[in-house]
Amino acid sequence: VQLVESGGGFMQAGGSLRLSCAASGFTFDEYSIGWFRQAPGKEYEGISCISNSVGSTNYLDSVQGRFTISSDNAENTVYLQMNNLKPEDTAVYYCAARFSDYCSATVDEYDYWGQGTQVTVSS
Numbered sequence: 739v740q741l742v743e744s745g746g747g748f749m750q751a752g753g754s755l756r757l758s759c760a761a762s763g764f765t766f767d768e769y770s771i772g773w774f775r776q777a778p779g780k781e782y783e784g785i786s787c788i789s790n791s792v793g794s795t796n797y798l799d800s801v802q803g804r805f806t807i808s809s810d811n812a813e814n815t816v817y818l819q820m821n822n823l824k825p826e827d828t829a830v831y832y833c834a835a836r837f838s839d840y841c842s843a844t845v846d847e848y849d850y851w852g853q854g855t856q857v858t859v860s861s
Contacts, residue, residue: 739763739850741833746855749823753859757818759833759852767791770836771816772848773807775829775857782832784843788816791839798843801827823859830854 745757759771772787785798786807795807806819816833832855834848842848 739835741835741850741852743831743833743852743855746831746857748858748860751824751859751861753823754819754821755823755857757820757831757833757855757857759816759818761814761816761835764835764850766814767811768837769849770838770841771809772834772836772841772843773816773818774832774834774845775827776832776854777826777829780829782845783829784845786818787841787843789839789841794841796841796843820857823857825859825861828857828859830856 740762742760767790770789773785774782776782785801788795788807788809804822809816833852835850836848
């Protein structure tokens with residue numbers, strides 16, 4: 739099983755980045771995929787999730803309207819489009835897979851994790 743994030747980097751406030759999470763080694767459409775982030779000295783924060791079977795999505799309030807999650811089941815890849823980035827979005831971003839039709843923002847409810855990708859937003 740492997741989840742590989744990419745697309746992180748350095749961006750000025752107001753800019754955009756698109757993160758990718760490429761999955762392999764499990765039946766993609768049986769899992770929900772979540773994006774989490776961890777800023778220095780802070781806890782993991784669940785920011786968005788998509789159910790690959792049901793197609794439902796959810797978002798943390800602070801990213802609602804700025805971030806969009808999508809899934810390409812043919813490519814086993816989930817994307818997180820991040821627009822209007824803010825300095826407080828600076829963190830390591832992780833994708834995680836949960837064997838469920840339903841999303842969760844709880845770290846312990848996920849089965850597999852990627853290695854993370856750094857996003858840094860300057861003011």
